[in-house]
Structures are given as C-alpha cells and as structure tokens.
Amino acid sequence: xxxxxxxxxxxxxxxxxxxxxxxxxxxxxxxxxxxxxxxxxxxxxxxxxxxxxxxxxxxxxxxxxxxxxxxxxxxxxxxxxxxxxxxxxxxxxxxxxxxxxxxxxxxxxxxxxxxxxxxxxxxxxxxxxxxxxxxxxxxxxxxxxxxxxxxxxxxxxxxxxxxxxxxxxxxxxxxxxxxxxxxxxxxxxxxxxxxxxxxxxxxxxxxxxxxxxxxxxxxxxxxxxxxxxxxxxxxxxxxxxxxxxxxxxxx
Ligand code: NAI
Numbered sequence: 001x002x003x004x005x006x007x008x009x010x011x012x013x014x015x016x017x018x019x020x021x022x023x024x025x026x027x028x029x030x031x032x033x034x035x036x037x038x039x040x041x042x043x044x045x046x047x048x049x050x051x052x053x054x055x056x057x058x059x060x061x062x063x064x065x066x067x068x069x070x071x072x073x074x075x076x077x078x079x080x081x082x083x084x085x086x087x088x089x090x091x092x093x094x095x096x097x098x099x100x101x102x103x104x105x106x107x108x109x110x111x112x113x114x115x116x117x118x119x120x121x122x123x124x125x126x127x128x129x130x131x132x133x134x135x136x137x138x139x140x141x142x143x144x145x146x147x148x149x150x151x152x153x154x155x156x157x158x159x160x161x162x163x164x165x166x167x168x169x170x171x172x173x174x175x176x177x178x179x180x181x182x183x184x185x186x187x188x189x190x191x192x193x194x195x196x197x198x199x200x201x202x203x204x205x206x207x208x209x210x211x212x213x214x215x216x217x218x219x220x221x222x223x224x225x226x227x228x229x230x231x232x233x234x235x236x237x238x239x240x241x242x243x244x245x246x247x248x249x250x251x
Pocket of ligand 1: 012013014016018035038062064090113140142185189191192193
C-alpha cells in the first residue's frame with residue numbers, strides 16, 4: 001500500500017475527482033478526512049470508504065471560510081494525530097459571463113472557493129507539516145489556469161493563481177521536506193463537466209471531448225492516480241510542478 005500510515009485531508013470529497021481521490025487514497029492505506037460543502041455527499045464518500053474496510057470521517061466545510069479551513073485541519077489532527085497529505089480539490093465553475101457582465105459577487109465567490117481556499121488550507125496545514133518535517137500538498141488547478149477561456153475571468157484567473165501559489169509554497173517549504181504540486185486536468189467526466197456543457201448550450205457533453213488528442217474525457221480515477229503518485233514517496237523529487245493531465249487537449 002502506497003499511503004500506509006499517512007493521513008490525507010481531501011476537499012470537495014463528495015463528488016467527482018475528490019470522491020475518487022478519497023476512495024483511492026483510503027484503498028492505499030491512508031486515513032482520510034473527507035470534507036465538502038455538501039454534507040450528505042461527504043458522508044456518503046466516508047461511508048463507502050468505511051464499508052470497504054478503510055478509515056474515513058466526513059465534515060461539512062466551506063473551503064472559502066477561514067473558520068472552516070482552520071476547523072478541518074484541527075479536526076484531522078485531533079482525530080488522527082498527524083497530517084501528511086493535503087488535497088485541495090474543491091472548486092466551482094461559476095457563471096459563464098464575459099468580464100463586463102460578470103457579477104461582482106460571482107467573481108468573489110469563484111476566487112474564494114477556487115483560490116482563497118488553497119491559501120487558507122495551506123496556511124493552516126503547513127505548521128503541522130513543518131512539525132512533522134514532511135508532507136505533500138496537491139492542488140487541483142485546471143487547463144483553464146494555463147490557457148484563457150471565454151467566460152473565465154474568475155475561473156481561469158483563480159486557477160492561474162493556484163498554479164502560482166503552488167510554486168511559492170513549494171519554494172518556501174522545500175527545506176522542511178514538504179512538496180507542493182498541482183494538477184491541471186482537462187475535461188474530466190464529473191457533474192462539473194456536465195454543468196459546463198449545459199451552460200454552454202451543449203446537449204451532449206461528449207462534444208467537449210472531441211478536442212482531446214486522446215478523443216475522450218478523462219475519468220476522475222485517472223486524475224486520482226496522478227494525485228496518488230504526487231502524494232506518495234514515488235514523487236519524492238517532484239515539487240512546485242504543474243502536471244497537465246488533459247488527454248492531449250492542449251496540444
Ligand atoms: P464536482 O462538481 O463533481 O465536485 C466538486 C466538489 O466540490 C462538489 O462535491 C462540491 O460540493 C464541492 N464544493 C464546491 N464548493 C465547495 C466549497 N465552498 N467548500 C467545500 N466543497 C465545495 O467537480 P469536479 O470536476 O470533481 O471538480 C474537482 C476540481 O477539479 C475542481 O477544483 C475543478 O475546478 C477542477 N477541474 C475540473 C475539470 C472537469 O472537467 N471536471 C477540469 C479541470 C479542473
């Protein structure tokens with residue numbers, strides 16, 4: 001097992017990529033804290049992990065909230081005594097509007113959930129990792145953080161920020177044996193991708209997949225496997241990097 005005796009805190013664990021990562025990490029021996037703003041969904045992920053013989057507990061957390069970010073880190077350390085892996089995955093797509101029509105509240109919320117959250121959770125988790133002299137942080141950015149997309153004034157900007165804050169944190173904390181990396185997924189089959197297709201007036205989400213060299217969308221499990229690599233010792237020399245896992249979309 002690749003994550004035996006490791007403790008992993010996973011945000012957005014109630015759906016899509018977060019749920020897949022929580023289940024894979026638990027199957028690889030990690031003790032998991034599954035947090036999500038959707039409490040029932042987080043509970044379901046934890047229930048499934050425990051039913052499979054893994055160990056997990058769930059919390060309702062809004063990752064954009066300072067109090068909640070502090071609470072999820074404290075609860076994890078309280079329950080398991082350590083924190084080895086922070087998987088910042090929670091995110092929202094926001095509204096599809098062009099910049100001049102984008103609502104100010106909508107902009108703030110996307111920045112809050114997709115970027116401020118990553119700052120907050122690292123701010124609260126890093127002191128514990130420093131104490132332990134090691135840890136792995138994985139931030140889920142997006143191809144949208146590398147290339148501009150119409151309607152992406154908030155989303156693309158937040159995800160570009162995730163890529164940069166990953167580099168800053170990697171540089172600042174490498175001396176404590178803490179690695180910080182991010183994954184930039186392309187189209188992944190999750191409820192978010194279905195919502196994006198619907199917002200764009202696309203009836204069949206498969207239309208989105210045709211732009212990929214590989215010719216299909218990825219699965220949440222395919223991203224979780226990259227997360228597993230980054231979380232564990234196999235990635236001992238990887239830090240500050242962005243892993244573009246997009247089926248060739250950016251080619
Ligand atoms: P999803 O919508 O299936 O899952 C996101 C989860 O985050 C949901 O369970 C949701 O309740 C939770 N969440 C939303 N706001 C939250 C908050 N304030 N606090 C805590 N939890 C919150 O979406 P998916 O696809 O699994 O997304 C995961 C990450 O991957 C996101 O950061 C997304 O931006 C990113 N991504 C997704 C792509 C895709 O094609 N699906 C492509 C590139 C990046």
